[in-house]
Amino acid sequence: MINPSNIDISALPSVPLGNKSSLPQSSGIYFAIDSLGTVQYIGRTNNLNQRWTQHHRHYQLSEIDSVRIAYLTADTDLLPSIEAALIQWFNPVLNGSDIKASPSDKIRVSTYLDLALKKQAEKLAKVQKRSFSNLLEVLLEQAVTEAIEKGVINND
């Protein structure tokens, strides 16, 4: 079993957060470390490169200065126990904390529209040089603003 106190994080291979696409396609434990060397987050994955294509902590880590992702490759069956021992030892700030999403992150909402109406709305979006989704978003925003102004719903 691994002894976390023997691990020198600064000696592990690492990449800057902005260069996450160069992480290897290997299984392992990853450490998100800030510029002071503090471990902000620890996780495990079967594929480091793939895991970081879309990570739920990316936004929070991107708000911290000069974060690097260090990694320790290991066999997949050993990952859960190694991760648990490392989290216990380093006690990273973000493990177990609330996940903050980027304000620009949007939720996908799907619905059904009458075919003729959809075609016409798409035509209009084209005329206005915007995407169909953006046109609908603007429309819905207007409807909500109007409802708030009329006091139909509260703005809180």
Added chain:
Amino acid sequence: MMAVATDKPVPTKNPRVVVYLSESLKSDLEALAAKENRSVSNLLETVAKDLVEKAKAEGKIK
């Protein structure tokens, strides 16, 4: 035979459209739809209809 209710969506020939909304806009829309006793989907259809009709009246589209 007894009819059994399922969670399966009602089949529709209407095309599915996807829109990306911020969380706050989505919750405001849900509040508005609830206030008007209708679904968010129906609300969206109505605002799209209004817009298309207005655009037609203004000659922006045929």
